[in-house]
Amino acid sequence: MEPDDRLIAKKEEWARTGRGLTGGTEKNERPRLPPGQRLNKGFPVLDLGILPEVDTDDWKLSISGAVENPFVWNWEEYLALAADQVTTDFHCVTTWSIFDAHWEGLFFKRLMEQVSPTPEARFVYFTSYDGYSTNLPLSVCADDDVLLAHRWNGQPLSKEHGGPVRMVVPKRYAWKSAKWIKEIVFMENDRLGFWEVRGYSNTADPWTEDRYAR
Numbered sequence: 001m002e003p004d005d006r007l008i009a010k011k012e013e014w015a016r017t018g019r020g021l022t023g024g025t026e027k028n029e030r031p032r033l034p035p036g037q038r039l040n041k042g043f044p045v046l047d048l049g050i051l052p053e054v055d056t057d058d059w060k061l062s063i064s065g066a067v068e069n070p071f072v073w074n075w076e077e078y079l080a081l082a083a084d085q086v087t088t089d090f091h092c093v094t095t096w097s098i099f100d101a102h103w104e105g106l107f108f109k110r111l112m113e114q115v116s117p118t119p120e121a122r123f124v125y126f127t128s129y130d131g132y133s134t135n136l137p138l139s140v141c142a143d144d145d146v147l148l149a150h151r152w153n154g155q156p157l158s159k160e161h162g163g164p165v166r167m168v169v170p171k172r173y174a175w176k177s178a179k180w181i182k183e184i185v186f187m188e189n190d191r192l193g194f195w196e197v198r199g200y201s202n203t204a205d206p207w208t209e210d211r212y213a214r
């Protein structure tokens, strides 16, 4: 499958024109909602127009870069460690938010215990089975609510939402949460991901409405 160029061009245009920026909160909003966001009842799907087929039998997750113990996990190896759970809100830059998503998987902090990042590691770069990428500072990934998730609201994470396994980074806009995760590289220097080179903010903090690179 090829990336959906029209969809990508449209989102690049939103970054240029500042779609969704309000400069404030709307009346009647619950304080729990970041500025310019609205609560969505369902869980929308956003992707590049590619739905990668990744069977758990073939699934591999490679963790490498500035770490003392790089390795490649298969499904059983991941499952043996994935015993964490958390309930979080989730905010997409296109202005929808969902409340109380329940995720099960492996806290990123515990992944870090397994690989032991070197003192030089300050950034993390994620790549996915659909060719997507995104990047974060290591300090953000080490937060208590960041995890690799294979279950959502009591069910296996659906293919549309990034199954078998995706990242979940609740305190950043959702494009920082890579679906269909394939590779995690610990880095000394930052490297911009797919949307970060297309006009979207590198920091991506919903609470300061930090949507776009400007």
Ligand SMILES: Nc1nc2c(c(=O)[nH]1)N[C@H]1C(S)=C(S)[C@@H](COP(=O)(O)O)O[C@H]1N2
Residues within 6 Å of the ligand: 043, 044, 045, 046, 047, 048, 092, 093, 128, 129, 130, 132, 133, 160, 161, 162, 174, 175, 176, 177, 178, 179, 180
């Ligand atoms: N691999 C991959 N991860 C991705 C994306 C993508 O296109 N490919 N889209 C991002 C964007 S823009 C959003 S808003 C969320 C959407 O997650 P959802 O489809 O589960 O709502 O996934 C993020 N992670």
Ligand SMILES: [Mo]
Residues within 6 Å of the ligand: 046, 092, 093, 094, 174, 175
């Ligand atoms: Mo998004």
